[in-house]
Structure formats: C-alpha cells, structure tokens
Amino acid sequence: MKILVQGDAFDLGAEVDAMRHGRTDIGAIASFVGLARDMNEGSGVAAMTLEHYPGMTENALGKVVDDACARWPLLDVTVIHRVGRLLPGDPIVLVAVASSHRGEAFAACEFIMDYLKTRAPFWKREETPEGARWVEARASDEDAAARWLAD
Amino acid sequence: MKILVQGDAFDLGAEVDAMRHGRTDIGAIASFVGLARDMNEGSGVAAMTLEHYPGMTENALGKVVDDACARWPLLDVTVIHRVGRLLPGDPIVLVAVASSHRGEAFAACEFIMDYLKTRAPFWKREETPEGARWVEARASDEDAAARWLAD
C-alpha cells in the first residue's frame, strides 16, 4: 500500500510497474487518473490551486484504502494526490488497484475515488475570467459515494 | 481511438500520456491492465500462448469500442491486446478510456473489458505441470458481459 500527497507530478506507468514488479499473482490492475480541465460549471478555468489538511489527509486516504481492502481481496493499492497550483491538462490524482481478478480491481478503484472525493480534506480554488472561486461540493459526488452503502 | 493486436509489450504510461497530450478537456482516464498469472483453475501455469483470428479480432474490438462510444460520451479509447507466448507477470491486455467525468470512464473501461472477454476471438493455451491445455470459457465472463444488457 502506498499513499502520497505531493506537489510533484506522478508517473502512472512507473507506479503500475512498481506494483507488478517481481509478482506473478496479480491478474488485474485497474487505475484512474483525474486531470484538471479547462472548463467547470460553465466557466473557463485558467488554473487551480489545491489546498489540503496535512496529517488528516493521509489519515483519511488511509481509511478509505483500509475500507476497500476490507471489502475486496486486494493485492496492492497506490493513491497519489497532488496539491498546489495546477494547470488545465495536469494530472491531479492517481488511484491504482491490483487484484487477482478484474471485477474486484475495477470496483475497488472506483470505490476509492468515490470516497476520496467526499472524505479526503482537499479543496480546489479555480482561477476563472470572473475571478478566483472555491469549487463547491457536488451532490453527485455524495451520491456516488452513498451507492456503495447499499451493497 | 486506437486498437492494436501485437506481440510486443505495451507501455501504459506512454499510452495514457499520448491520450492526454495537448488536451485540456479530459477530466478522467480509467485504465485496465490484465496480466498473466502463475495459477489458474488450481494449477501452476509456466507460460501461456495467445492465439487469435487476424482480421476478425480487430473488427470485433472495433465494434466493442463503437458500442462503448454509443453508450457514453467518451473522448478517447485505446485497446491493445498481445498475442503469442507470455510468461506469468507479463501484461496481456490494456484498455484506457478518457472522458470528461470519472463515472463514464470507469463504466466504459469495464464494459470494454467485459465484452472483449466474450466477443474478441482470442484463445489462451496454458502450459501446466499436467501438460498444455486450452483455457475453457468461464460462465462468469458471460455473466459480466450480460449485466450491461439490463441497463
């Protein structure tokens, strides 16, 4: 398990290679990269700054990963979330999940993203032509996380 | 859209970087790598050979990708499937899907894998201590593909 909060860019290929290196029991690696877009809520976005709560962030991400490991038989998980100023096109977050079979890897990867979005203390501030604004939380993200409760 | 059938290894990081290069409209890239395992159906697997039906394979993969694009607003899709002899730990298949939002990217990536497993003409032959054997199709793969019909 690997959980990092960092300003630097990450390398998806290197992270996935590190997961599978020297192992022959992994059948599936599902991964996700979230990127900064040039549009949000109908406005152009020139840049964004990600603020977080050092200490709590790592704890919250660790709990989300622990929850995923309790639900599915996972072989490895990597979560990397960037903070600081990012430009459109820049990668923000990486989640990679290794498992024996694909169904578990997909489910756990999506579960971790859904809970990360609602539980990990990150906040986005966007620079738009109308000025800077804090991104408001979306009800759709709460819904995405809540659907795992019914399983 | 990029669909390849090849003997050579692929590079997940390079494929995902190629998808996002020069673009600022992608918010989510979900990807999947399937790997050769050292165990299947209770036997050790020393190596496997993947056979395919040249021509039909590319057509079948193209149809699966077209079906995914008809269901979700996707920005780009890459599918690479290897053929020939592979060892445990070797990557077999890569699917990467770019979209504006994560829900669509995850769903389409899993959909493509589920249909690839049941529609694309690849066959695995495993080398085990009991001799070589053709892998039998799994009912669970048919079930995984069938669940998309109910949506």
Add this chain to the structure above:
Amino acid sequence: MNTLRVLYFARLRERFGMAEETLEFSGATAADLVATLHARGGAWAEELGGSRTFRVAVNQDVVALDTPLPERAEVALFPPVTGG
C-alpha cells in the same frame, strides 16, 4: 456449388489437424456446413456433435447456425473465446 474458405482456431485447429481448407459446398446454411464436417467422423464428430460448445463466424461475424452462407464466404469454427 459455393467455394468456401473454412478456418479453424485453437482446440478445433489442433483436433482437426488443420488451420484452413477450401471447400466446395452444396448446402445453404452454417448448419449444413457443420453437418457436412460432422459426417467426417473422428475428431470432427466429437467436436461438432453437440457435446462440446463451438462458435461459427461468417465473414468475421459470429452467427447463428441457421444463417445462410454467402458466395465465397470465409467461415470460421472455434471454441468460445478466452482472451483478455
């Protein structure tokens, strides 16, 4: 007569001892072709006799057995796929 190119893959290729043949065919449907091949006996009868599952593709699309075979069709017989 219809001249068909018939391809075999995976277990069927191994059991029939050939990857491909050209066949002069007088029947109408994929089922007629399967009956013709089944009548060869041995591995053909075993694999195509109903106890093992196989698929038929005509011009690279998997079809039902009652599908008519077009002129000069490429027909392929193979086991259920196991890629990914």
Add this chain to the structure above:
Amino acid sequence: MNTLRVLYFARLRERFGMAEETLEFSGATAADLVATLHARGGAWAEELGGSRTFRVAVNQDVVALDTPLPERAEVALFPPVTGG
C-alpha cells in the same frame, strides 16, 4: 478551561483571515465551540450561521456537532471537500 488548537481551511480560512488559532474554551461540545465562534459576528456569523455548509473535524476525524471536545483537541472547520 480546555486549550484548543483550531484550524480553518479553504473558504473559511480566507473569510476568517486566519489559518489557525489557539483558544481557551469553556464549553463541552463541537456545537458549543461553533456557537462561540458564531458570536464573533461578521464573516463568522455568516459562515457558521446555518446557511452555508461546513464540517468539523476533531483530532482529524469529521464528527457530529454534539461530539464532546477532548482536552487539547485539534479542531478543524472547513467546507465540504472538493478534491480528486
């Protein structure tokens, strides 16, 4: 009296003009602390008065407002999270 370390993040940090303060607190629960801060008026009253949503974390866990505050707790107030 309980000496609390109180942290503010994102919009609340900007609106309150501070990232952190140390507070001598005589109440019992997170709700008591919110009431104390709300009584400062201005941005404090606007952000904590019920029309805007905020979260309270105690020792780095998000908690309900009726949660008692332990001695020397680290309490954080922040808007709903928007990472990923």
